Amino acid sequence: MSVLVPQEQDFPTWYQDVIAKAQLAENGPVRGTMVIRPWGYAIWERLQAAIDERIKATGARNAYFPLLIPEAFMRREAEHVEGFSPELAVVTHGGGKELAEPAVVRPTSETIVNSSFARWISSYRDLPLLINQWANVVRWELRPRLFLRSSEFLWQEGHTAHTTREDAHAYALRILEEVYTDAMVQELAIPVFRGRKTEREKFAGAEISWSCEGVMRDGKALQMGTSHELGQNFARAFGIQFTDRDGQLRHVWQTSWGVSTRLLGAMIMVHGDDHGLRVPPRLAPIQAVVVVARAGEGVIESATAIVDELKRAGVRVELDDRVEVSLGRRLIDHELRGVPVRVELGPRDVAAGQAVLARRAQAAKETVPLRALAEIPQLLADDQATLLGQATALRDGRTRAAGSVEEAREIGGEGVARIPWRDCGVDGEERLAKAGVSVRCLVRADDEPVDDPDADGVDALAARAY
Amino acid sequence: MSVLVPQEQDFPTWYQDVIAKAQLAENGPVRGTMVIRPWGYAIWERLQAAIDERIKATGARNAYFPLLIPEAFMRREAEHVEGFSPELAVVTHGGGKELAEPAVVRPTSETIVNSSFARWISSYRDLPLLINQWANVVRWELRPRLFLRSSEFLWQEGHTAHTTREDAHAYALRILEEVYTDAMVQELAIPVFRGRKTEREKFAGAEISWSCEGVMRDGKALQMGTSHELGQNFARAFGIQFTDRDGQLRHVWQTSWGVSTRLLGAMIMVHGDDHGLRVPPRLAPIQAVVVVARAGEGVIESATAIVDELKRAGVRVELDDRVEVSLGRRLIDHELRGVPVRVELGPRDVAAGQAVLARRAQAAKETVPLRALAEIPQLLADDQATLLGQATALRDGRTRAAGSVEEAREIGGEGVARIPWRDCGVDGEERLAKAGVSVRCLVRADDEPVDDPDADGVDALAARAY
Secondary structure, three states: OOOOOOOOOOHHHHHHHHHHHOOOEEEOOOOOOEEEOHHHHHHHHHHHHHHHHHHHHOOOEEOEOOOEEEHHHHOOOHHHHHHHHHHOEEEEEEOOEEEEEEEEEOOOOHHHHHHHHHHHOOEHHHOOEEEEEEEEEEOOOOOOEOOOEOOEEEEEEEEEEEOOHHHHHHHHHHHHHHHHHHHHHHOOOOOOEEEEOOOOOOOOOOOEEEEEEEEOOOOOEEEEEEEEEEEOHHHHHHOOEEEOOOOOEEEOEEEEEEEEOHHHHHHHHHHOEOOEOOOOOOOOOOOEEEEEOOOOOOHHHHHHHHHHHHHHOOOOEEEEOOOOOOHHHHHHHHHHHOOOEEEEEOHHHHHHOEEEEEEOOOOOEEEEEHHHHHHHHHHHHHHHHHHHHHHHHHHHHHEEEOOOHHHHHHHHOOOEEEEEHHHHHHHHHHHHHHOOOEEEEEEEOOOOOOOOOOOOOEEEEEEOEO | OOOOOOOOOOHHHHHHHHHHHOOOEEEOOOOOOEEEOHHHHHHHHHHHHHHHHHHHHOOOEEOEOOOEEEHHHHOOOHHHHHHHHHHOEEEEEEOOEEEEEEEEEOOOOHHHHHHHHHHHOOEHHHOOEEEEEEEEEEOOOOOOEOOOEOOEEEEEEEEEEEOOHHHHHHHHHHHHHHHHHHHHHHOOOOOOEEEEOOOOOOOOOOOEEEEEEEEOOOOOEEEEEEEEEEEOHHHHHHOOEEEOOOOOEEEOEEEEEEEEOHHHHHHHHHHOEOOEOOOOOOOOOOOEEEEEOOOOOOHHHHHHHHHHHHHHOOOOEEEEOOOOOOHHHHHHHHHHHOOOEEEEEOHHHHHHOEEEEEEOOOOOEEEEEHHHHHHHHHHHHHHHHHHHHHHHHHHHHHEEEOOOHHHHHHHHOOOEEEEEHHHHHHHHHHHHHHOOOEEEEEEEOOOOOOOOOOOOOEEEEEEOEO
């Protein structure tokens, strides 16, 4: 009778299953591409707005750079081209002719953004230059997976230039904290580890990469966002110089940072259960659905009145009066889609002045007097907090200290191992990698950013990862 | 001393000039591509939000379809492939290998959307299906021009499926009227001719195309938006069928419709003058700038107080306190960017309790008591109306009746000729085309949609066009 393959039985199949049945997304015809269906896209739009607002609050402005990049641009920064070459999609023909120079479809936009920055920046007065863009990017995927690894995905990518290394460093961390971590916790209801990437795991072309890592229900980690300090690598490659206050010509210091539709994968794998999605109320396109269980005396009128009242209270609400479809089928659909609150109403309920109230964040449903529905705005806030609490318990329950690389390998096989980086090191990291366990990031016991990986009190977080 | 080449002297150069100097956009490195700079993008974001709200009000939902389309998909609808083949960008390599089947970068998404629709639609209960996406598309341009004809542009494209031809027809016209025309008039302050495309000018694959056409300051017309009735062409090509109420299997009836970043080109060419842009207040990212003319006793405090008060009144306002830059330079920049209202304040103004108020929609500036600044929200509404009034006078002044094809050719050389379609016809259209004048659309004297081009009272609007 189960609608979905249970998570315990087969988590990857459950994941595919819930994406299909909740009508979030489906595979596109070109391998690895994805169609984001209206329900999935509406969640993304809300998340995007929440992130965009936070980005703008840091002073960054949105812009748009071209999809197509001359192949030669990619080759200017040596580590960058090495990192991305295997993933490039290349346009060789345009307008019915072979192109003199092939163009790559952007896998990320450092190169093309910086070719503009070189023209836009001449003085310290032009700095900091803080730019963001919302765009699609293409990275050819050999083992694609909806939302997690798709050949095309949607994201935002920030690109900034600063007068000093310190300013770039502070801004990269500000994005990590005030934009990414805050949006993940407040909007997605997902607590994350914030840390520094190892040399092995950092971004191609960066000096330092920072990341937010979430823990999924199957114990695997998911990189949910990254913020990079690029040093002067791209500034040198693209000749981005400014006249400083002292009249000297200097290269700028840069950052880049991004989050993508991968965040929807995190939402699914952290909050979803065997009945379907559970969309955090702040992101839910529909927060409450009022279901006419059966037609009858005054039911439609009563349901419509409830919908109107909830709308006035600022709740995003939908009326489900499709009585020609079986009630069971409809309830299953609302559970699959993860609508946070459901109100069910039949003729007997209306006569008794009551309704059935079901909350997706809780297991139970209860019969309540109609006047109790006025509390739904508060219940939605409570349920948002409940999901965050559950996700925090999940993360903490899956994270355990390891005293050796051997132990880290074992713990990391089914959760997150926390091991002093000094006890792991580059050699330990390689041994873990052979067992499919990677160091997700380096953190400190006091939760401050890691400036020196080799200092006291720096731990590695090791796990299998998506 | 003029900052821009005057419009009268050389309109195309003025256009390029103002885009560069107002920092709206610049050319990308791959021929025909464009970088939209923060000021240009912020205007686009506001316009996009205004259009998106109207699209959702018609019941359509947003989704996202892949950038890359299998080449074979394009070939399924004969007229469609013929229309788009010369403009395609083709990806032949991905992930370091030559692809078994090349993929085209979407020039529009009818084919890939309809391959999904074929899976999503099975019953009349699934209809109407109303989908929109915001996306980038690529059409290789031989003579590119920023915003007007760029090889990559940003747009929305709507795709819908209906049970009947009548329903599709009504929806295509609803989009033209309630979404496009309304947004152009209310937000862009541009009046448009709404009409039906001739057979020669219609969309590749459509049965009927409708369009909105604007008149620019140089007398040329600009197609600003289109809404197409696709009939059952794509439904047959992609096998989109539904079981109707009577149990019969039928093909759906479809529409598609789009507007793009080209609308920014219209804004520039309708409202811009020899001093720069004039951004309609409803779209202006900054509606008012408070300029500290010179530092001095209480000036910064007074300017800051004005900014705070305007913010509280809901005005998007910016403080310009860069006294290290010459006042002349700063005023020119604000005029170039087209900021609707400017308040200038120096020490003597503060002492006298007054400020200089300049409105971009008017030629003059005046000294006013500080308390008069409370009227700025109303002035912004007035200026929005002023721009619409001026644009309407421009359009009507440039439009003249023609009694013959010969006369239409003359009038159309410098404005819009209105000629009875019966006096023009397909032959006349071809003669006009040889002179660089095209029939932009067919309209009726009573402004109702043209169902029969050959009926009484149908006029052709003929002009040179971008």
